[in-house]
Amino acid sequence: MTDSTRELDLVVYGATGFVGKLLADYLARHAPEGVRIALAGRSAAKLESVRSSLGPKASEWPLVVANSDDSDSIAALARSTRVVATTVGPYAKYGHGLAAACAEAGTDYVDLTGEVLFVRDSIDANHERARETGARIVHSCGFDSIPSDLGVHVLHEAVQADGAGELTDTTLVVTSMRGGVSGGTIDSMRTQVDVSKKDPSLRRLAASPYSLSPDRSAEPDLGKQSDMSVVKGEDIAPGVQGWKAPFVMASYNTRIVRRSNALRDWAYGRKFKYREVMNVGTSPVTPVVAGAVAAGLGAMLVGMALAPTRFVLDRILPAPGEGPSEESQRKGHFTMDLYTTTTTGARYTSRVKAKGDPGYSATAVMLGESALGLVLGGDALPDTAGVLTPATALGDVLVNRLRAAGFEISAQKQ
Template identity: 65%
Template sequence: MADSPRESTAREFEIVVYGATGFVGALTAEYLARHAPDGTTVALAGRSRDKLESTRRGLPARAADWPLVVADADDEAALTALAQRTSVVLTTVGPYAKYGRVLARVCAESGTDYVDLTGEVLFARASADENHETAVRTGARIVHSCGFDSVPSDIGVFELHRKVTEDGAGDLTDTTLVVTSMSGGVSGGTIDSLRGQIDEITKDRAAAKLAASPYSLSPDRSIEPDFGRQNDAPVLKGSSIHPSLKGWKAPFVMASYNTRVVRRTNAILGYPYGKTFKYNEVMSVGSSPVSPVLAAGVLAGLGAFVAGLAFKPTRFLLDKVLPAPGSGPSEKTRQKGHFVVDIYTTTTSGEHYVSRVKAKGDPGYAATAMMLGESALALVKNRDELPSLGGGVLTPASGIGTALITRLRAAGMEISARKV
């Protein structure tokens, strides 16, 4: 790996939180103020100094002296100057296709590590195409999707593979994430990102084809295994995933993005999960006799929701009731949330394994702030534990790996794997 500017020149800050005045940005800044190791140098960045000062006043006392950096998302010179002052940029400014491409590029050019919480497949694909080779050269780790999209999925499969390898049980084959339990609100930013992606694919046939490809984030789609048509919105009988699972499982709304991140990890790492690795995600709707009806209802509801956002008259009505960008639930609601995901696999030796990723806190807010904050901290505090790939446009597992698992466990998240 080429020497990065960070390794040859000391940076003023370790972490810059860009978008600190937004809802999730402020939550992440608060998380860092409470949990970052003593001496961690953090700055807050955004486009309004007044709003940054207001955000800083609302943070714990440790943040009282954090510097403020003013930079607009379309001001390339300001973003470049920001990137050159810090080791890591942590950004919550989305939709990323609209506001994130310049920042990701200048971080790659500056040898500055970068983390975000995008769930936008077209943005992640564009970033890989535009920034990967530059980041390899400069040593920058451009790590997308470090929130609920897609840390539980990516790290959960990574830990599952580690346990299977440790036991000498072969490679992973059919692997399915099941959202066993989840409680939390829907992010206004997530909805806004979905709107943007729907707009892009409805007016661009090539973009629609790319978004539909199961390997849309893979480095080289031509060498990926051919399983025929893959359905990322399946309705599955629980026993087809593992004999212990009852009832039917519904499509998981984030599967169309998370599955592609996990497949990119497998490809970037040289296919350690195996070339017969096949991955999907579903969610539990209970095990009662009506579970097949509920699962089918979820599928129909998801289809109707996406269609509603694609059709201008119904989008107008939906926009009146959906959460707005920058808004979010109360602190009480955020703290009461939780998620539990279980990832089941059958290995090439015929053994069954499961990994579990479990955390307290609303998945899209409190838990995401923890995952995003710990991702940035791992890049600056656990560099000796990072994967040996060096720079590039990476995933949580391929870019941060066991360093992230170590930090998340210490923060209270369960990440485990076992034979079943």
């Protein structure tokens, strides 16, 4: 279970932030005995305060002072442990050094990013070096984008087990969801808008459906794949009712799923098309509601790019480090249903469902189990390295760990 050549098995970097505390608390309650865990951040005093709140199991966890502005401290952190789990975002501002240090040190890494341009930079800077050192650099191990990535993963496995061909048109529907808007997610959106404003080529890159592909020139030409479509339920699959609006994180999650397909040599299929939408009800006015949601999402992004509206939005939207109450987190939940048609004409569906606020308590479970999966997975992990996705780095190891943690992750023929 442990590696004697490293002092630690797992370091939580950003342990004093809102989600970092949730992650530390989850690990204190659920990490098996013998896993050597440390808390890391900029302030020793704040780290001590967090550790003291975690109970006796965490009382001896080491504290590591490290700062993203101090490359020596980040490099030392990476060398000291087998796995780093970081909640410090926006990652475009604070994440490059740690991802690079882990790739150099051969240290596995997980984060919560939903930033296309950061991940593209990480791929370009770290993929080959991580392959050389054996590091798994695994971005997007929270609500962005584990339900999407694993939902397609188990869908693909079910189709393959039945010999039913390859995936073609595939849609994720957010059937139900309750939870707060993450201040960290909003700040990541702000950062990407700011970067894209300075360089139109980056805006075009972020908009490309294959922006995270290992080889964009090798991707199939499947026509337009819009993240802002309003979709009629019956056009997704028989029995799906009502109109569906664009899902707010579709423009990110879809690119992670497409990267998983490409990293697996397009195992899902060369005709695999993927989109994400969300349920807005089945009443006669739902087409109007779905259209209004699509317009609102577009307006918010435009508003972030314009100084007058940005000023207002910055005072309305949640700030980084803020989060819902414990009661609100407990009442949160999400259900995501995926539908596909295969090249043989068969129809399959999968479901990813969990309790807890999606962006907070459920995300702490997903990030925690991703980190523990890398620590404990051993030979059951896929034999791969580089800048990866949850499905390609952890696969069934993570599926099984999340099921054991109370998630429903299932797939079946319709």
